[in-house]
Amino acid sequence: MTKKLPLILTFFIILFLLSGCTNSRIRVTHPDVRSTQDNTWNNNDAENVDISDLDENLTETETIITEDMAEERMERIPFPVSEYNRFQRSGKGTVKGSIYIDNAHNQKVMGAGTRLYLNPVTTYSKQWYNESYLGGYKMEKADQRLFNHLRFTAAANSGEFAFYGVPSGSYYLIGTVKCAEECGYSTPKSIRIATTVSVYGSQIVRRDLSRLID
Numbered sequence: 001m002t003k004k005l006p007l008i009l010t011f012f013i014i015l016f017l018l019s020g021c022t023n024s025r026i027r028v029t030h031p032d033v034r035s036t037q038d039n040t041w042n043n044n045d046a047e048n049v050d051i052s053d054l055d056e057n058l059t060e061t062e063t064i065i066t067e068d069m070a071e072e073r074m075e076r077i078p079f080p081v082s083e084y085n086r087f088q089r090s091g092k093g094t095v096k097g098s099i100y101i102d103n104a105h106n107q108k109v110m111g112a113g114t115r116l117y118l119n120p121v122t123t124y125s126k127q128w129y130n131e132s133y134l135g136g137y138k139m140e141k142a143d144q145r146l147f148n149h150l151r152f153t154a155a156a157n158s159g160e161f162a163f164y165g166v167p168s169g170s171y172y173l174i175g176t177v178k179c180a181e182e183c184g185y186s187t188p189k190s191i192r193i194a195t196t197v198s199v200y201g202s203q204i205v206r207r208d209l210s211r212l213i214d
Contacts, residue, residue, distance in 0.1 A: 074131055076124070079143040083122040087149060091167030093199035098159045099175045099209040101191060103183050108210075110159030111177040116209070118151040118163055118171040121196065125172055133194050161209075170198040175209050183213045 095118065099111035119125045124146075131137045155161040155175070173195050180188040197207045 073140045074137045076140050076142070077127055079145055080122055080124050081145070083124070084120060084145075084149045087120045087169050088167035090165055091199075092202040093166035093168065094162065094164055094202075094204040095166055095171075095173065095197055095199055095207060096160070096162035096204070097206055097208040099155050099161060099177060099193065100159050101177045101179050101183060101193075102210060102212045103179075104213065107182065108159075109177060109179050109182050110157075111155050111175055111209075112157045112159060114155050114176055114178070116153055116155060116161050116163075116173065116175040118166065118173060118197075119146075120149055121170040121172060129172055129194060133192065166199050168200045170196060173197045173207060173209055177211075179213070 099114060099116065101109040101111075103109055119128075124143075128139060128142075132139050151163055151166065151171075153161050153163050161175075174192070175194075176190050176192050178188050178190050179185065183189070183191075191211060191213070193209050193211045195207070195209060197205060199205045
């Protein structure tokens with residue numbers, strides 16, 4: 001009887017070790033795929049993605065720009081952290097549509113492959129919309145904390161786009177269409193388009209982003 005006891009203990013020890021190895025093999029670390037599911041920036045995007053196109057490279061076709069406007073950049077208001085923090089980081093809403101230019105021949109010039117943004121409506125983004133997009137003034141460089149709240153996607157070749165997992169709230173929907181001879185220009189121009197869109201709960205909101213060129 002005394003000789004069998006060590007064998008039994010050895011059996012249970014081996015069984016315990018094998019079960020421990022099995023558990024370690026089935027433990028899987030899932031990658032963070034949130035950025036591809038809900039169109040938000042990941043931690044590295046702020047260093048690798050240039051959002052100067054939200055402020056610069058405007059043309060006379062995008063805004064009311066005249067030759068008499070000053071070249072100096074307009075100072076931005078302080079970044080309103082509390083306003084942006086009211087927006088949830090994830091949601092269930094969807095914003096989809098098409099981005100295009102209506103030219104003088106009643107033809108649609110689609111924004112194939114262009115990048116689009118959802119920027120929460122705050123006093124900070126309202127200043128950009130009113131002064132830069134509508135007024136044509138160039139702004140100082142945006143605060144880097146804006147990256148934490150922008151959502152983005154890219155349009156298909158057909159100009160169709162979609163944002164998924166959008167939290168409830170109001171946003172500026174922003175995109176750019178490149179247009180050349182089909183819009184009557186001798187050289188290609190990047191035409192900015194922006195509008196507002198609101199989504200609540202699990203709504204699916206259809207909003208085309210378009211602009212008429214005479």
